[in-house]
Amino acid sequence: MAGSQTQLIEGLNALTAGLILLTAFGMVATRQVQGVMRFFVVQSAFLAASAFLIGFSRSSIHLLALGVITIAAKVIAIPWVLKRTLPGDLYERREINQVINIPSSLLLALLLTIAAEFLVGPLLATTPDPVIHVNLPIGLAGILIGAYSLIARREALPQMVGILAMENGAFFAGIAIAPDLPLIAELAIAIDVILIAVVIGVLTRDIKQTTGTSEAAAMSELREEPQP
Amino acid sequence: MTLIAAVFLPLLAALLCWLKPLRSIAWGTTVFCLSISFATSVTTAGQVLRNGRAVAIPGWIEVDGLSALVVLLVSFVCTLAAVYAGGYMRHDSQQKERLWWFYCNYNLLAFALIVVPAFASPNMVWVGVELITLFAILLVAFESTPRALEAAWKMAILTIMGAPISLLGFLVLYWAYHNSGGGTAETWQGLYAMSSAMPPNLLKFSFLLVFVGFGAKAGLAPMHTWLPDAHSQAPTPVCVVLSGIKTTVPLYAILRLLSIILASPEARIGNWMVVIGLFSVGIAAFLLLQVRDYKRMFAYSTVEHMGIILTAAGFATQGAAYGAVAQMLNHSITKSLCFYAAGMVLLTLGTRQISEVRGLFRTSPFTGSALLLCSLAIAGAPPFPIFLSEFSILSAGLRSGHNVAVAILAILIVVAFVAIMRQVNGMLFGKPESTSPVVRVPLSCRTAVVLAAIPVVVLGVYIPGPVHSLLQLAAQQLGGH
Numbered sequence: 001m002a003g004s005q006t007q008l009i010e011g012l013n014a015l016t017a018g019l020i021l022l023t024a025f026g027m028v029a030t031r032q033v034q035g036v037m038r039f040f041v042v043q044s045a046f047l048a049a050s051a052f053l054i055g056f057s058r059s060s061i062h063l064l065a066l067g068v069i070t071i072a073a074k075v076i077a078i079p080w081v082l083k084r085t086l087p088g089d090l091y092e093r094r095e096i097n098q099v100i101n102i103p104s105s106l107l108l109a110l111l112l113t114i115a116a117e118f119l120v121g122p123l124l125a126t127t128p129d130p131v132i133h134v135n136l137p138i139g140l141a142g143i144l145i146g147a148y149s150l151i152a153r154r155e156a157l158p159q160m161v162g163i164l165a166m167e168n169g170a171f172f173a174g175i176a177i178a179p180d181l182p183l184i185a186e187l188a189i190a191i192d193v194i195l196i197a198v199v200i201g202v203l204t205r206d207i208k209q210t211t212g213t214s215e216a217a218a219m220s221e222l223r224e225e226p227q228p
Numbered sequence: 229m230t231l232i233a234a235v236f237l238p239l240l241a242a243l244l245c246w247l248k249p250l251r252s253i254a255w256g257t258t259v260f261c262l263s264i265s266f267a268t269s270v271t272t273a274g275q276v277l278r279n280g281r282a283v284a285i286p287g288w289i290e291v292d293g294l295s296a297l298v299v300l301l302v303s304f305v306c307t308l309a310a311v312y313a314g315g316y317m318r319h320d321s322q323q324k325e326r327l328w329w330f331y332c333n334y335n336l337l338a339f340a341l342i343v344v345p346a347f348a349s350p351n352m353v354w355v356g357v358e359l360i361t362l363f364a365i366l367l368v369a370f371e372s373t374p375r376a377l378e379a380a381w382k383m384a385i386l387t388i389m390g391a392p393i394s395l396l397g398f399l400v401l402y403w404a405y406h407n408s409g410g411g412t413a414e415t416w417q418g419l420y421a422m423s424s425a426m427p428p429n430l431l432k433f434s435f436l437l438v439f440v441g442f443g444a445k446a447g448l449a450p451m452h453t454w455l456p457d458a459h460s461q462a463p464t465p466v467c468v469v470l471s472g473i474k475t476t477v478p479l480y481a482i483l484r485l486l487s488i489i490l491a492s493p494e495a496r497i498g499n500w501m502v503v504i505g506l507f508s509v510g511i512a513a514f515l516l517l518q519v520r521d522y523k524r525m526f527a528y529s530t531v532e533h534m535g536i537i538l539t540a541a542g543f544a545t546q547g548a549a550y551g552a553v554a555q556m557l558n559h560s561i562t563k564s565l566c567f568y569a570a571g572m573v574l575l576t577l578g579t580r581q582i583s584e585v586r587g588l589f590r591t592s593p594f595t596g597s598a599l600l601l602c603s604l605a606i607a608g609a610p611p612f613p614i615f616l617s618e619f620s621i622l623s624a625g626l627r628s629g630h631n632v633a634v635a636i637l638a639i640l641i642v643v644a645f646v647a648i649m650r651q652v653n654g655m656l657f658g659k660p661e662s663t664s665p666v667v668r669v670p671l672s673c674r675t676a677v678v679l680a681a682i683p684v685v686v687l688g689v690y691i692p693g694p695v696h697s698l699l700q701l702a703a704q705q706l707g708g709h
Contacts, residue, residue, distance in 0.1 A: 122429045123400070127407070143392055150389055159385060166392035173396055177403035180412050185351040189395070192358050196388055199362045203369060203384060207377045 009057040010130050016050040017138040020172060021113065024145045027165060028105050031096055033157055037079065040161050040168075044074035047168050051175045054131060062180050069190045070171065078164065078197045085201040086157070086208075099152050109145045116141035135176035142169025156204040160197070167193055230268040230275070231284040231291060234299060235339070235346050237265040238306070242335035251328035255314045258331045262310050262338060266303040269342075273300050277697055287413050288348055293701025295345035297553060298480050300698075301560045302345070305472040306338040308564065308676045313465035315670025316571055321463065322371055330370055330463075337363035337469065344477050348415040353481050354398045361387045361445060364474055368462040379461040383454040387445050394441025397434045401485070404430035416484055423491040432497065435489050438482065445478040448504065448538065449511040452531045456519075459527035460580060464571030467523060471530045472564035476556055479534055483541050483552070487707035490544050501542030502633050506640070508535030513640045516647035521580045522573065525651055526566045529606055532644050533559040539637060540621040541706065547624030550703040554617035557699065558687065562605045562614055565680045568673065569598040573655070576667045582651050587660035595669065596656055598677050603652040605684050607645040613687040 023043035030036050048070040055063030098105070117137045124133055146166030150159050174181070241261035245254040275282040276296040283290040291299060313334070317327055340363055344356035365387075369380035404426040405414050423431075444451035455475075459467050489497060512532035519525045533555065540552035572595040577585055589596040605612035618641060625634040687695070 120433075123433055126427045126430060139396065143396060146392070147389060150385065156381070163388055163392070166389070167395070170392040170396040170399065174399040178399045178406070180406070181351065181399075181402060182349075182412060185349065185355070188352060188355040192355050192391075195362055196358065196391065199365060200384060200388070203365065203377070203380055206369065206372055207381060210372060210377055211374050 006057055009053050010134075013050055013053050013131060014134050016046050016053065017134045017172070020046045020050070020168070021138055021141060024142050024165060024169075025106060025109055027161070028109050028145060028149050029102055031098070031102070033096060033155075036096075036158050036161050037082075040165055041075055041079055043165065043168055044070060047172055047175075048075070050135070050172060054175055054179065058179065060179050062183060062186065063175055065183060066171075066175060066186055069186065073190050073194050074164070074168070077194055081194070081197055082157075082201050085198070085205050096153055096155050096158050099154065105148070105152060108148060112144040112148060113141040116144055129176070132176045136173045139169045139171075139173025139176075142166065142172060145169075156200075156207065160200045160204065163200070164193070164197065167196075229284070230271040231282050231289065231299075231346065234265050234269040234272055234303060235284070235289065235343050237261045237268070238335045238339035238342060242332050242339065245328055245332040245335060254328040254331035255310075258310045258335055259307070259314070261335070262303065262307040265338075265342070266307045269296075269299045269303040272296060273698055274694070276701070277694060280701075284346075287415055288352070289343075289346050290348045290415075291346055292417070292705055293698060294480070294484070294553065294705040297557065297698055297702045298345035298477065299342055301476065301557060302338070302341045302473050305560055305564050306334075306341065306469060308568075308680050309465045309468040309472075310334065310338075311679070312468065312568055312571070312673050312676035313463075315672035316464055316575065319575055319667075319670060322373075326370075330367070333363055333366050333370070334465070334469075337367060337474075341469070341473060341477055345480060348417070350398050350401060350414060350416065350419070350481075350485075353484075354395055357394075357442060357445065357478050357481060358388075358391050360474060360477060361391070364458075364466075364470060367466045368458045368470075370463060370466070371461070373461075376461040379454075379457040383458045386451060386454045390441030390444045390451075392441075394438045397437030397439075397441060400430055400434040400437065404434065416488075419488050420491060423488045424493060426492065428492055431489050431492055435485055435497065438485055442478040442482050443504075445475070446482065447475045447531050447534050449508040449531060449535070452508070452511070455531060456521075456524040456527040459530075460521050460523045464523075464567055464574065467527075467571070468564045468567040471527060471567060472560045475530055475534055476560060479537060480556075482538075483706060486541055487705065490707050498542045498544040502539050502630065503542075505535045505537075505539030505542055506633060506636055508532070508538065509637065509640045509644075510535075513644040513647065516644050516651075519647075519651065520582055522582050522585070522651070522655065523567075523570050523580055525582070525648065526563065526570055526606070529566070529644065529648065530559075530563060532640075533563070536618065536621065536637070536641075539633065540624070543621070543625050543628050543630055543633075544707070545624055545628045546703060547627060548621055549706040550699060551617050551621035551624055553699050553702040553706060555614070555621065557695075558613040558617050561680065561683045561687070562602065562612070565598070565602040565677070565684055566606050568677045568680055569595065569602045572669050572673060572677070573599065575669060575673070582655060584661065585655040586658045588656050591660045591666050592669070594674070598681070599652060600656055601681060601684070603648055605688075607648040608641060609645070611688045612684065616688065 023039045026039040027036050048067040051063045051067035120137050143166045146162045150162035244250050244257045272282050273296045281292045340359035347353050365380050365384050408425045410422050447455045509532050512528045515528045537552050537555050540548045576592050608614045608618050622634050
């Protein structure tokens with residue numbers, strides 16, 4: 001009985017992993033600021049779900065706490081903070097400028113996922129734990145795809161969501177490989193993530209107020225050549 | 229107890245600066261609290277010399293030789309930069325009514341910097357390093373000009389992007405420690421003791437991730453591009469902290485992890501560190517040749533020095549480790565002097581362009597001599613301390629058989645030396661272009677410069693016994709054979 005329950009939970013966890021990967025692809029494929037934000041919130045909810053699932057099956061109070069922290073920080077606090085600090089027109093329905101078009105971006109994201117699988121191969125050989133075999137490669141893929149969208153997009157808010165999505169990837173791997181991290185460290189890390197969102201939010205607002213745009217590409221005054 | 233005071237006084241100072249009735253005396257509060265923090269960190273270093281380590285909260289806040297050295301450097305640099313900030317910000321800042329906010333932020337940065345070496349647990353070190361980045365970004369953006377905001381944004385993207393990557397690295401490290409029977413209380417000391425029992429694959433993967441994440445914050449090439457932009461735009465006291473110590477602290481975390489990996493017999497990565505270090509030195513040396521802004525020049529010199537320290541750590545011998553920690557110490561004290569001088573040039577002439585500064589010796593002899601002294605010292609001329617530590621790194625490299633690397637390093641150091649001296653030569657001598665009246669440099673700036681020059685001059689000819697023993701203790705912790 002216990003064995004089949006564990007298997008069910010592992011299956012559900014694998015499903016969550018797939019959904020997290022799917023939302024990462026969704027963020028790459030969306031061209032609207034609001035859409036990217038929504039995908040991030042959904043991804044964070046799946047992250048919390050995975051923490052609850054594994055926490056339940058291993059009766060680990062740490063992971064249940066991590067799930068609660070994730071919901072409080074990423075599903076509620078961060079979207080709220082961003083809504084508060086950023087002027088409304090940053091959220092308006094408009095399209096994000098992107099260096100590489102979306103089909104090529106999706107292809108690249110796919111390649112990054114495969115690369116992540118290869119990179120963690122030697123690490124997985126050290127453990128038989130099926131949860132790590134799912135979470136570590138998907139988590140790393142989440143980090144790499146987030147980093148890609150950060151580089152490819154030249155606008156403040158989507159760049160910031162890229163950083164937060166990278167963090168989701170790190171946490172998703174973390175719930176498998178470091179499930180009993182001391183609670184103080186976990187809390188400190190969660191607060192740190194919120195602070196990152198606050199600082200970037202404030203910075204984005206100041207840039208918007210001073211220069212009238214939130215396009216990072218428009219900021220190119222500082223470079224090595226002499227300025228005219 | 230003294231360690232607690234050294235770590236938490238800056239936090240107290242930040243709180244006091246934030247309180248409304250005390251906002252007008254924010255500078256005084258900052259200098260007062262940071263000086264006591266410096267004094268207590270000197271006492272802590274004394275304790276470490278006597279007992280080998282000092283423990284405040286077991287498993288969380290404790291220091292050994294290496295971390296005591298970094299704590300000492302942080303509090304020294306931050307205290308003097310705070311003194312300097314008094315006169316400088318009053319003259320230069322466009323945001324005078326928000327100065328309390330500047331000092332509040334500055335103290336938070338000092339707290340984050342000092343708490344990273346004091347933390348015994350690697351996961352908390354990650355939290356601390358991220359806090360450093362955030363407060364530093366806010367300080368770079370303080371003047372809120374379009375250019376300052378641009379510099380802050382570039383810095384934010386490049387350095388915060390590393391945060392999730394290094395977080396995964398530290399989680400993998402925890403996994404390796406925990407799986408080898410290390411329990412849940414992970415400390416640097418415990419990791420070092422377990423290093424040969426942990427799977428080398430996990431260790432290498434974890435180091436790779438932490439290196440990518442923290443390397444950007446330490447200003448290692450090719451992730452150094454935020455550094456010159458931030459240094460040209462940030463208020464000078466912030467530059468002092470950014471260059472003098474903010475790059476050293478993430479590098480300290482990298483070196484800590486490196487020492488654990490080097491102690492594991494199967495994971496050979498020393499030579500990779502040499503290659504990456506030399507790459508940073510090379511990039512910096514050639515950018516130094518063509519730089520046009522003197523604050524950017526000193527920023528590139530920081531990239532060079534971080535590369536030299538990493539190269540020395542990659543040599544992985546006891547002698548090179550001594551050179552690396554000595555270079556850390558000498559870089560911090562000398563680079564802060566450089567930015568004090570650069571800030572005074574900016575105050576008196578109001579330009580950042582090297583080509584617009586001529587005949588500084590005639591217009592302002594005090595600023596001119598400070599600039600000459602610090603440039604000779606930072607470029608590594610004898611008899612200044614950087615010459616000694618670079619020399620000991622080169623000779624340690626020869627003894628361990630890294631002949632090619634030593635040859636390349638020596639050539640690049642000479643290129644950087646020539647580049648810096650050529651740029652500074654033009655600024656110091658010749659005929660002054662403008663006849664504009666010379667602004668008198670504020671007293672607090674002069675005081676900071678004189679105080680900062682003392683160790684730069686003294687340590688080149690005489691290293692006091694306690695400093696030498698602290699360096700040796702730190703080098704032991706850095707490892708090598």
